[in-house]
Amino acid sequence: xxxxxxxxxxxxxxxxxxxxxxxxxxxxxxxxxxxxxxxxxxxxxxxxxxxxxxxxxxxxxxxxxxxxxxxxxxxxxxxxxxxxxxxxxxxxxxxxxxxxxxxxxxxxxxxxxxxxxxxxxxxxxxxxxxxxxxxxxxxxxxxxxxxxxxxxxxxxxxxxxxxxxxxxxxxxxxxxxxxxxxxxxxxxxxxxxxxxxxxxxxxxxxxxxxxxxxxxxxxxxxxxxxxxxxxxxxxxxxxxxxxxxxxxxxxxxxxxxxxxxxxxxxxxxxxxxxxxxxxxxxxxxxxx
Numbered sequence: 585x586x587x588x589x590x591x592x593x594x595x596x597x598x599x600x601x602x603x604x605x606x607x608x609x610x611x612x613x614x615x616x617x618x619x620x621x622x623x624x625x626x627x628x629x630x631x632x633x634x635x636x637x638x639x640x641x642x643x644x645x646x647x648x649x650x651x652x653x654x655x656x657x658x659x660x661x662x663x664x665x666x667x668x669x670x671x672x673x674x675x676x677x678x679x680x681x682x683x684x685x686x687x688x689x690x691x692x693x694x695x696x697x698x699x700x701x702x703x704x705x706x707x708x709x710x711x712x713x714x715x716x717x718x719x720x721x722x723x724x725x726x727x728x729x730x731x732x733x734x735x736x737x738x739x740x741x742x743x744x745x746x747x748x749x750x751x752x753x754x755x756x757x758x759x760x761x762x763x764x765x766x767x768x769x770x771x772x773x774x775x776x777x778x779x780x781x782x783x784x785x786x787x788x789x790x791x792x793x794x795x796x797x798x799x800x801x802x803x804x805x806x807x808x809x810x811x812x813x814x815x816x817x818x819x820x821x822x823x824x825x826x827x828x829x830x831x832x833x834x835x836x837x838x839x840x841x842x843x844x845x846x847x848x849x850x851x852x853x854x855x856x857x858x859x860x861x862x863x864x865x866x867x868x869x870x871x872x
Contacts, residue, residue: 596649596659601845608846610646610659613638615683615690617848632848633683635661635690641677648701648754648796653709655847656732657683658693660700662718667815673699675718682732688849693734702755702796704763706778707841713740713763713778717751720744722765724778741765741781748772748783754796754810758838764807766794773797773809773833787836791827792820799840800832807833807840 592612600606606619614634620627638644638661649659659681663674678697681690694700698718705712705727712727712734720743725734740763743752750770757763762784763776771792775785793812800808813821813828821827 593645595646598649598651598657598843598846601655601847608651608657608848610649612645613661615646615657615659633688633690635679635681635692637679637692637695643674644677647678647699648703648715650703651844651846652705652729652732653844654729654732655845656685657846657848658703659683660694660697660703662697662699673718678716680714683849684732685847685849691732699751701753702765704755704757706757706761707759711778713755713757715752715755715765717753717768720751722752722755722763722776722778739781740778741776741783743767746783748774748786750792753794756797756799756807756840758799758840760838762838764797766797766809768793768795768812770794773807775838787833790831791824791829792816793827797833798843803839804842805834805836805839807836809833 595610597607597609600608605621606617609616609618615632616629617632618627618629643664644661646659647662651657661678663677665672666674675698676696678700679692680694680697680700681692684691697716701717702715709729710727712725714723722740723737724740726736727734748767748770750767752765753768754766755763761778763778765774765776769792771789773787773794774783777784791811795810795812797807797809800806809831811827816827
């Protein structure tokens with residue numbers, strides 16, 4: 585097993601288009617590129633950018649992110665962890681961004697976010713689905729693939745109005761445009777009709793803190809699910825031996841689409857880099 589050493593939370597990791605060993609990643613409040621040969625325990629990180637709005641909120645860090653079909657990268661942030669709060673983070677400090685490759689900058693799309701989390705697009709990329717875990721809803725936006733603009737926000741499902749405990753967290757979508765929403769603290773993944781908001785299926789999971797899900801396998805019909813073990817006590821860990829593991833869910837009679845690679849912008853002379861190995865730690869980099 586390869587363990588990378590970073591001093592910040594590592595969030596979304598997306599392959600970079602036309603590259604075999606480079607990945608776009610949110611590390612702490614920074615958007616970075618890391619290069620890894622998929623064999624060694626050493627990788628090189630380059631900081632691309634940090635949103636100016638994040639500098640006003642020390643302790644914020646990136647969370648979930650994905651690329652759309654054009655390669656445009658979308659990622660959101662959240663406030664510092666706060667176990668005493670209802671959603672586990674300081675509320676209303678995060679934002680949701682797209683990364684604009686034309687000028688190597690972030691375009692802020694949503695503000696006052698508590699935990700920017702799961703996102704997915706429908707098959708024709710006319711709709712963006714989005715989760716703010718602090719609000720505990722799945723929302724949808726009209727999506728303009730040419731401009732990257734989002735508009736007309738409305739709620740697909742409000743989990744506060746259901747009997748499902750926990751918080752909406754990660755999200756993916758199948759080829760029929762049904763949503764799969766992981767419920768953090770609920771031991772379940774819900775299959776949701778995006779038009780009616782109806783929960784069509786509850787996929788019970790062997791751990792409480794279900795984090796995210798994505799399709800994989802040769803036919804993209806295996807749902808790979810990540811989970812957390814943070815905060816669980818000894819007895820809970822004994823009852824949930826798979827907590828913190830990645831598990832595969834088969835037999836759903838559904839499949840997903842190939843995830844999109846990201847396109848990046850590189851301006852010479854405007855980045856900081858570091859090398860991280862099993863014997864060193866990535867230094868915390870200043871804003872760029």
